[in-house]
Amino acid sequence: MEKQMELTPFMERLIEDMKVGKRLKFRSSCKVSDGYITNLKSALVRLSEFEKVSGRTYLLDDVGMSFQREFVGFLVRKGLKPNTIKTRMSSIHVVMREAVDRGMTENRDFDDPDFVPLQEPVDSVYLTEKQLEELKNLKIDQCEGKICGMRLCMRNRKMLEMTRDLFLMGCVTGQRFSDYRRINDKMVVCIGRYKFISLKQKKTGTDVLIPVNDYIMKTLENYGGVMPNVGLATFNRNVRVLGEMMGWTWRTDWMRSGKRFCDMLSSHTARRSFATNAYQRGVPLKSIMAVTGHRSERSLRMYLKLDSREKALMAARDFSGFLKMGVAR
Numbered sequence: 001m002e003k004q005m006e007l008t009p010f011m012e013r014l015i016e017d018m019k020v021g022k023r024l025k026f027r028s029s030c031k032v033s034d035g036y037i038t039n040l041k042s043a044l045v046r047l048s049e050f051e052k053v054s055g056r057t058y059l060l061d062d063v064g065m066s067f068q069r070e071f072v073g074f075l076v077r078k079g080l081k082p083n084t085i086k087t088r089m090s091s092i093h094v095v096m097r098e099a100v101d102r103g104m105t106e107n108r109d110f111d112d113p114d115f116v117p118l119q120e121p122v123d124s125v126y127l128t129e130k131q132l133e134e135l136k137n138l139k140i141d142q143c144e145g146k147i148c149g150m151r152l153c154m155r156n157r158k159m160l161e162m163t164r165d166l167f168l169m170g171c172v173t174g175q176r177f178s179d180y181r182r183i184n185d186k187m188v189v190c191i192g193r194y195k196f197i198s199l200k201q202k203k204t205g206t207d208v209l210i211p212v213n214d215y216i217m218k219t220l221e222n223y224g225g226v227m228p229n230v231g232l233a234t235f236n237r238n239v240r241v242l243g244e245m246m247g248w249t250w251r252t253d254w255m256r257s258g259k260r261f262c263d264m265l266s267s268h269t270a271r272r273s274f275a276t277n278a279y280q281r282g283v284p285l286k287s288i289m290a291v292t293g294h295r296s297e298r299s300l301r302m303y304l305k306l307d308s309r310e311k312a313l314m315a316a317r318d319f320s321g322f323l324k325m326g327v328a329r
Helices: 008-021 034-054 065-075 082-101 129-136 154-173 216-220 232-245 267-280 285-292 298-302 310-316
Strands: 186-190 192-198 207-211
Touching: 008 034, 008 082, 034 065, 034 082, 065 082, 065 129, 082 129, 129 154, 129 267, 154 216, 154 232, 154 267, 207 285, 267 298, 285 298
Parallel strands: none
Antiparallel strands: 186 192, 192 207
8 A cells, every 4th residue: 555645646646537537437437527627626726725824745644634624724714605615625525535445545534524514505596487587578778877887888788688598598498507508509409399409518418408499499599599608707797787677686584695686696596497497387306307417306306496385385296196195085
């Protein structure tokens, strides 16, 4: 067994193995996704900063709860959010598990239940079908003045229209921003009498078939067969501006952040809206998963944004057959 291997060089080696396909996904023959590798790289950057500040090089044998407390404290001082810290520590845990599997260390202190901090609940929102229809019908070209510091000139109005149309495309396809921005008319395929968007998800490499509706085809036609080109930062800013224009400025008790509803809109709201609205419509979870690419019903259920009343109604629907058991015929 190779002794006293340093943590940082081992992480660099593991990342390179993943990039070239030498190290595949766990229990799979597929390459590790770019997003997964990006998380490892981000953890490596923070680890390198931590070692520089602390003046110490950490070995694989050093990674335990003492290391955890010091590294997490460093990340907190750097201003990272709790769930980002959880992601960074999860990456370190993955690296250490790999080191043990490769026989590089016998240290298993990283398996302490407290090594990876618990995820904190985050505020997340979705748009109802009614809100989506109202947003689709918003006459942006007729808006004037200034909102959220943005002057509603012709150029900005056009950019807001492009953002709105791109966002709604995400709401009807259930994809991530990196995928729904890539949709084009060359992805349209016919299976029987139905049309689908055939797409390989960028983050996971999952192949999905997305049912095509009139909105999808009309939007592609309006933009020459492709989706408008809007960068992520601009997109997220514009979505919040659109929310302000719609008057979605309320706050509710469950919003722990204290932000307004419109301030919580983002590119990912589209995917969450698709899944939640589909489920409320009675679409089976398996069918939603076939479009969104979720791997398990558990992960999809956690993803759905439902309040307590909506959850109760959904549970009643799910258990409708069970609740009839024992009823006299």
